[in-house]
Structure formats: C-alpha cells, structure tokens
Amino acid sequence: MNDTMPAAPTWPDEIFRILRDFEVAQMAYVPDAGHARLIERAVTANEVRAVPLTTEEEGIALLAGAWLGGERGALLMQSSGVGNCINMLSLAKTCRFPLLMLVTMRGQWGESNPWQVPMGQITEDVLKLAGVLTFPVDSVDDVEETVLAAARMAYEGPAATAVLLSQRLIGAKSFGK
Amino acid sequence: MNTERAKDYPLRRREVVAALLRDRDEMLVVTGLGASSWDAAAAGDHPLTFPLWGAMGGTVSMALGLALAQPERRVLVITGDGDALMGANGLASVTVQNPANLSIVVLDNERYGETGMQPTHTAGTTDLAAMAAAVGFQTTGTVRDQGEFDAVLPAILRAPGPMLHAIKVRAEDLPLTLPPRDGAHLKDRFRAALLGPEAG
Numbered sequence: 398m399n400d401t402m403p404a405a406p407t408w409p410d411e412i413f414r415i416l417r418d419f420e421v422a423q424m425a426y427v428p429d430a431g432h433a434r435l436i437e438r439a440v441t442a443n444e445v446r447a448v449p450l451t452t453e454e455e456g457i458a459l460l461a462g463a464w465l466g467g468e469r470g471a472l473l474m475q476s477s478g479v480g481n482c483i484n485m486l487s488l489a490k491t492c493r494f495p496l497l498m499l500v501t502m503r504g505q506w507g508e509s510n511p512w513q514v515p516m517g518q519i520t521e522d523v524l525k526l527a528g529v530l531t532f533p534v535d536s537v538d539d540v541e542e543t544v545l546a547a548a549r550m551a552y553e554g555p556a557a558t559a560v561l562l563s564q565r566l567i568g569a570k571s572f573g574k
Numbered sequence: 575m576n577t578e579r580a581k582d583y584p585l586r587r588r589e590v591v592a593a594l595l596r597d598r599d600e601m602l603v604v605t606g607l608g609a610s611s612w613d614a615a616a617a618g619d620h621p622l623t624f625p626l627w628g629a630m631g632g633t634v635s636m637a638l639g640l641a642l643a644q645p646e647r648r649v650l651v652i653t654g655d656g657d658a659l660m661g662a663n664g665l666a667s668v669t670v671q672n673p674a675n676l677s678i679v680v681l682d683n684e685r686y687g688e689t690g691m692q693p694t695h696t697a698g699t700t701d702l703a704a705m706a707a708a709v710g711f712q713t714t715g716t717v718r719d720q721g722e723f724d725a726v727l728p729a730i731l732r733a734p735g736p737m738l739h740a741i742k743v744r745a746e747d748l749p750l751t752l753p754p755r756d757g758a759h760l761k762d763r764f765r766a767a768l769l770g771p772e773a774g
Contacts, residue, residue: 446642448639455635456635458639470639484629491757
C-alpha cells in the first residue's frame with residue numbers, strides 16, 4: 398500500500414484563512430507531517446510570524462506572552478506534543494489566557510508505529526483533565542467550522558481550546574509497506 | 575557540585591533587582607517562579623511586571639512572545655537558575671527570532687530557593703551564559719561583583735539584544751514579599767496598563 402496522504406489537501410489553507418480572519422499574529426509550532434502545509438503558509442506569509450519551538454510547552458508560554466503584548470497566537474503540534482504541555486497549561490488555566498491548539502493526531506487510526514499509540518490514545522482525555530476544551534474533527538468537511546468554533550471560544554472567552562485533527566482525516570503515515 | 579561557594583558571593587539579589595527596576599520607565603518585565611518574583615515585588619509592585627507563580631521553565635518563552643508583540647518596548651526577564659535551566663531549550667527559540675528588545679537576567683544563586691535551597695546544576699560546572707552563547711546569543715556575560723554589575727547594567731537595560739546575563743548572587747533565604755497571586759488579575763492589569771483600559 399502506498400502512502401495514504403491525500404494529494405494537496407486544502408484544509409490547511411482553510412485553517413490559515415480562519416487564523417488570519419481572527420488576526421492571529423504568532424504561529425508557533427513543533428513540526429508534524431500533518432501540519433506541513435499550514436507551517437509552510439505561516440513561514441512564507443509576511444503578516445504572520447512563524448515561531449519554531451524545540452518543545453511544545455514553550456508555545457503555551459510564548460502565546461501567553463503574546464497575548465500580554467496584545468497579539469493573538471495559535472500553536473501547532475502533533476498529539477505526542479500534548480504530553481509535553483501539561484504543567485505549562487496551568488498558565489493558560491490560572492490566568493485565563495486565550496489558547497488555540499491545533500493538534501494533528503497520531504496513534505489513533507491505522508497507526509503503524511506502536512510507540513505513538515499510548516499518547517495518541519490519551520490525548521483528548523489529558524487535555525480535558527488540564528481544562529482544555531477539545532474539538533475532535535474526523536472529516537475534511539468539518540475542519541473549517543470546527544476551527545472557527547474553537548477560535549471563537551478561545552479568543553472571545555477567553556478559553557484554552559484544542560482542535561484534534563484526526564489521523565483518519567490526515568492519513569496514517571506509512572513506513573514503506 | 576560546590577554547595578559552599580555561593581554563600582559568599584558578594585552580590586545580593588534584592589539589591590540587584592532594585593537596581594534593574596529603579597528607572598524602569600515603560601519597560602515590560604516578566605519574572606520567574608519563586609524568589610525572582612518576590613525580589614521584584616520587594617522592589618515595588620508594578621502593573622507592567624508579570625510575576626510567575628508557577629509555569630516553571632516558561633519565563634523566557636513568555637517573554638519572547640511579549641517581545642515579539644511589543645518590538646518597541648524593552649522586555650526584561652528576571653528569573654532564577656532553576657527556571658532558566660528547566661526552560662533552557664527556549665533560549666534556542668529566542669535566537670531564531672532574534673528580538674533586539676529582549677534582555678534576560680538570571681539571578682544565579684546555584685539553588686532551588688523555593689524547595690529548600692537544594693543545589694542546581696550551576697553549583698556544578700554548568701554555565702548558563704555559555705549555554706546561551708552556544709545556542710546563538712551574541713551578547714552574554716557572567717557577572718560576579720558590584721563593579722562588573724555597575725559596568726554592564728546600562729547594556730542590560732538599553733543595548734540591542736537578545737542578551738543573557740547570569741548574575742552570581744549570594745545563596746540566602748530572604749523574607750517573602752509577595753506580589754498579587756491571582757493570575758487573571760495580573761494578566762488583565764498588565765494588558766490594561768500596556769494596551770489601554772478597554773484591553774483588560
């Protein structure tokens with residue numbers, strides 16, 4: 398079987414447009430294959446600052462600082478990175494900072510790397526325990542309205558939110574078989 | 575680990591922080607969990623100081639987001655060696671963005687002050703200024719006495735950054751002077767002071 402990634406998905410472009418509509422100025426990320434297109438948009442856009450991180454928890458603090466300074470941000474990561482964020486999420490929760498996390502799921506649907514499964518299977522539960530509102534999305538048709546809903550609740554709440562972009566939506570990574 | 579030497583360092587953290595904040599004007603300040611936040615409170619509570627009571631390891635990253643959002647304002651981090659070590663990889667992310675307005679001061683007493691003064695790695699051979707230089711900071715320094723501090727203070731407050739200075743301060747237990755602890759209040763008053771009352 399070949400790589401199941403669909404050719405040129407357009408949902409990352411829809412997400413980028415929504416983030417721009419909400420005047421998101423800082424897009425922080427730890428790379429994931431599922432976010433490659435959205436990261437590319439962030440890096441090449443003049444009106445957005447792309448902030449590569451070494452670990453996802455930096456992004457929780459970074460975007461809190463951005464909000465202190467009057468800028469909105471979004472944080473892109475894969476589901477394994479959620480585990481790195483847990484204590485830092487106390488910053489968003491205690492201070493009621495707006496937070497929009499866009500999480501591409503691994504270890505969930507057709508995963509061929511068993512090491513991804515433990516974190517992928519608890520990602521949503523862990524976020525809920527940490528006080529983050531979760532928005533799972535399984536279908537390409539639902540991406541736009543889900544990101545819109547999460548962004549509204551993040552910035553107009555303020556609230557900590559996470560959109561979980563399903564592995565079914567992104568396509569499971571193939572390891573050559 | 576050398577757990578004796580820091581007891582004799584001449585610089586005192588409260589005096590260092592008071593000097594850093596004396597003529598703060600419109601400077602934006604983020605202080606790290608624990609003694610650094612108490613030091614800033616002892617120098618005078620201020621709406622444009624955001625004192626962290628938790629989120630250990632996040633001080634530098636938070637200040638980076640603030641510095642990028644407010645490029646015309648000086649952003650000063652005052653934190654401890656424990657917080658700086660926990661968030662050390664965030665220093666690498668600072669250099670990717672290279673914000674000229676960001677200045678980081680680490681009050682390095684070689685101790686975890688809030689948990690019983692246990693030694694940090696800087697009580698061994700770990701050198702925070704060298705770590706910052708290794709991830710790409712152009713301006714770094716280790717400050718060991720009053721003469722060195724007086725010489726570098728104008729640069730810490732005004733020279734183009736990003737920069738990191740590790741200031742070796744005496745390991746000492748000091749009376750607690752606490753800033754407000756309601757995080758939502760701290761956030762709202764900072765934004766109101768910086769962006770106007772409607773920002774809140």
